[in-house]
Amino acid sequence: MDRISKLTATAEQLFDRHGYMATGIDRLTEAAGMSSRTLYKHAGSKAALMARVLTERDRRFMARLDVQTVDALFAALEDWVRVEGCRGCLFLRSRAxxxxxxxxxxxxxxxxxxxxxxxxxxxxxxxxGQDDPALAEQMLILFEGATHAAVYRGQQAVAAARAVAAILLESARG
Structure with missing residues (x-):
């Protein structure tokens, strides 16, 4: 793994666990095993590093969502939560x-x-089998809500959302 990949992976773990604001340069450099000068050389700034982290996370997350069904979307979220943990959406947390x-x-x-x-x-x-912007919006809200409810409810929040998604989809078909 090259230095920038290692730095990005380390920064993602720290930002995800502690938050953007609470993760200082000292913590980043210590965890990445590099000087602050080297960190800035590779990352540019803490904000640029966070943007790189988010871009990499987007790549991984969207690859998991390369599915064909609504049920598979929620199955992918269940898998994400199992592998990555239940800390909510890093994108929304960093924006907040x-x-x-x-x-x-x-x-x-x-x-x-x-x-x-x-x-x-x-x-x-x-x-x-057809566009349904209202249903898509409902699924989006359900997915986002399950992501955040998993923080305190665990994986069962995603399972519950998956069941509701099936009901919404069946209702739209009927």
Whole structure:
């Protein structure tokens, strides 16, 4: 693993566990095993590093959502929560911490959420056999809600959302 990949992976773990604001440069450099000078050389800034972390997380998360059905979307979320943990959406948490005032972070969050919304709409349309923007919005809210409810309810929050998604989809078909 090259230095920037190691730094990105380390920063993701720290930002995800402790938050963007609470993760200082000293903690990052110690965990990554590099000097602050080297960190800034590779990352540019803490905000740029967070944007890189979000871009990498987006790549991994969206790859998991390369599915054909609504049920598979929620199955992918169950798997994500099992593997990555139940800490809520790193994108929304980082945006909330910075108030949307850090352009690199705000841009990475917006790009992810736009792509995520499109992906949900594509899967709903494919599964239903037609576009249904209202149902896609409901699935998006259900998915996001399950992600955050899993923080305190665990994986059963995602299982419950998966069951509700099946009911919504069946209702839309009927």
């Amino acid at each position: 911490e910075t108030g949307g005032d850090t352009p690199e972070i705000a841009d990475a969050v917006a790009a992810h959420k736009d792509a995520f919304h499109r992906r949900i709409a594509e899967v709903v349309a494919k599964d239903l």
